[in-house]
Amino acid sequence: GNSVTQMEGPVTLSEEAFLTINCTYTATGYPSLFWYVQYPGEGLQLLLKATKADDKGSNKGFEATYRKETTSFHLEKGSVQVSDSAVYFCALRRGTALIFGKGTTLSVSS
């Protein structure tokens, strides 16, 4: 079936450190892939997306590349800020619904 696997958190970094959050997926066909972010006490917001192989989604300094050969969509940011502290969810589309990974909590300290 379709599923998303994310690295276990929490991830704790100092400000300006490099961030990678791994995400791999299992799916039939070529699903669209997404990263959503949930700030404390809020709903989810779309961070970036990619709809086909080799597409790179980017937003707010975050990037992720759709890798069909490794079925991966890892999230990266070159220099994190305290304001990036949140829970990050990798997701794929199955029909009309999103299938989410379990989320990775990122904590950035100054």
Add this chain to the structure above:
Amino acid sequence: DTAVSQTPKYLVTQMGNDKSIKCEQNLGHDTMYWYKQDSKKFLKIMFSYNNKELIINETVPNRFSPKSPDKAHLNLHINSLELGDSAVYFCASSQDGTRLYNEQFFGPGTRLTVL
């Protein structure tokens, strides 16, 4: 302007009670969803409606019944609440649920606590 709104934000109730959570979107979207986020922050789709018609109904107990009076509203009614229903419930909407790349916009969530 709030795109997807939910009421109430917090709901504390006793086991066995019946409660409803309301959701409204002002984006003109065709498709609306309900997701459940458990205590470990795992998110799972519960229902999806497209133009007031149910198109997804995951394995959710019959005690949960979605109701869509019009395209802009999708309410969630829960009968005979159980402890395990405690979670955060998110409503979402998208322009056309059949298009795989369309973004889903989420509401702020309703934290349900069953005592």
